Amino acid sequence: MSDTPRRRIPEAALGRLPIYLRILVDLTNDDVTQVSSEQLAELAAVNAAKVRKDLSYLGTYGTRGVGYEVKFLTYQIQRELGLNQSWPVVIVGAGNLGQALANFTGIAERGFHVVGVVDKDESKIGQLVGGVRVRHADELQQIASSKAVSIGIIATPAQHAQEAADSLVRAGIGSIMNFAPTVISVPRGVNVRKVDLALELQILSYYEQTRNNGLRAVETGDSSDSVSA
Amino acid sequence: MSDTPRRRIPEAALGRLPIYLRILVDLTNDDVTQVSSEQLAELAAVNAAKVRKDLSYLGTYGTRGVGYEVKFLTYQIQRELGLNQSWPVVIVGAGNLGQALANFTGIAERGFHVVGVVDKDESKIGQLVGGVRVRHADELQQIASSKAVSIGIIATPAQHAQEAADSLVRAGIGSIMNFAPTVISVPRGVNVRKVDLALELQILSYYEQTRNNGLRAVETGDSSDSVSA
DNA sequence: ATTACCTAGTGCATACATTCACGAACTCCG
DNA sequence: CGGAGTTCGTGAATGTATGCACTAGGTAAT
Secondary structure, three states, X not given: OOOOOOOOOOHHHHOOHHHHHHHHHHHHHOOOOEEOHHHHHHHHOOOHHHHHHHHHOOOOOEEOOOEEEHHHHHHHHHHHHOOOOOEEEEEEOOOHHHHHHHHOHHHHHOOEEEEEEEEOXXXXXXXXXXXXXXXXXXXXXXXXXXXXXOEEEEOXXXXXXXXXXXXXXXXXXXXXXXXXXXXXXXXXXXXXEEOOHHHHHHHHHHHHHHHHOOOOOOOXXXXXXXXXX | OOOOOOOOOOXXXXXXXXXXXXXXXXXXXXXXXXXXXXXXXXXXXXXXXXXXXXXXXXXXXXXXXXXXXXHHHHHHHHHHHOOOOOEEEEEEOOOHHHHHHHHOHHHHHOOEEEEEEEEOOHHHOOOEEOOEEEEEHHHHHHHHHHOOOOEEEEOOOHHHHHHHHHHHHHOOOOEEEEOOOOOOOOOOOOEEEEOOHHHHHHXXXXXXXXXXXXXXXXXXXXXXXXXXX
């Protein structure tokens, strides 16, 4: 078979690929050229078998008895995640959060660049945020199509999030990352991922409370004991 | 059995309780007093059976043939999550993100209050951020113990995240929320949750790429027909 | 070549999560 | 009061994720 009949990557594994990727990039910077699943697992704080299984969804890129070649594996994960290109992204909402996101260098470093920031508030329009000028929310569609944007970020207050989502969908955007603390509804076929600070804090609150009740909190995923040597 | 032999709530269900909670609060504001699992499910964009099962971990708080009393259920979820009290929180890192977090009203509204923001950068110290003055990272331990803080937020660059984590642990903090794009290691017993923007974007990138390959992306928690080209 | 030793890849058992489907329990109405 | 209608709670089936333990396939040294 010339081209791999690519299996869909399970959601759980998919969520770990970016972590491996980051570690691999760090390893390259440290001039490490080979890495074993055992080492990767240690660095990612997961089980080694899990690392191997996750990577096996991509293809057979390791060498038995040796490990994985860092550069090659880096490339393969990037390719699989679609990070060979830099994706244009629009941010809806130029408040605290929108600005912090636009200025977040991690975005640019990892395969994305902000091509637009919009807001409904006239007083924000024209401000320079993360290298782009804030434009009016009504211009979203125009920005999205002229820059071929397919990923949008909602950084509005909760009460405007659904409206923002609707605009993004109308603008033809297929993937949305929602920072607003509310559930947004989108048509089938549009991908949504949410980042919900309050939710995460509330989960921590639960664990803190159970800890104090003498019930041992169970850590998220698997926790490695002890600090790095 | 004197007290309720409280079952531990499964991680997956736990992650949805804050969503239900938010919806219930909204319902109260709209003067809705009763709600069915069907309605809750609709609002939370999940399956009704899931709602019922999730809520059943808390106890038997619904009434067959009727539904759930909004106020009562709200109270029970809050109690379970430990949100009867307002948790003091410290933020490590007063950069863009740290400031945005400190100013984020959603924190205060949902059972948390920022009692300290620290940074290593002398130029940031003394600045007023989200109502508190930035103090030096060395004072973390003092702040944490004087204010009985048990939840810490890491909002530093990746390269300082482990150091921040170590400080938080030394300060006796048991739950950490990590915004830095790196894996931090902590002693067993310390809870860590991560919020990783780049990771989420990269997952969206994957879905966008597969969409363009004609392979239908599968949404989170949603099914669709898989097609291969 | 042969042997000793690694380490990737994976089948399988187990654990966890989701969803269905149905009985139990409640309300409403005639 | 009794039957129709509603909705919770949950057992059981299915789907997904994890981790062990083994095999296959590679290196290295003699």
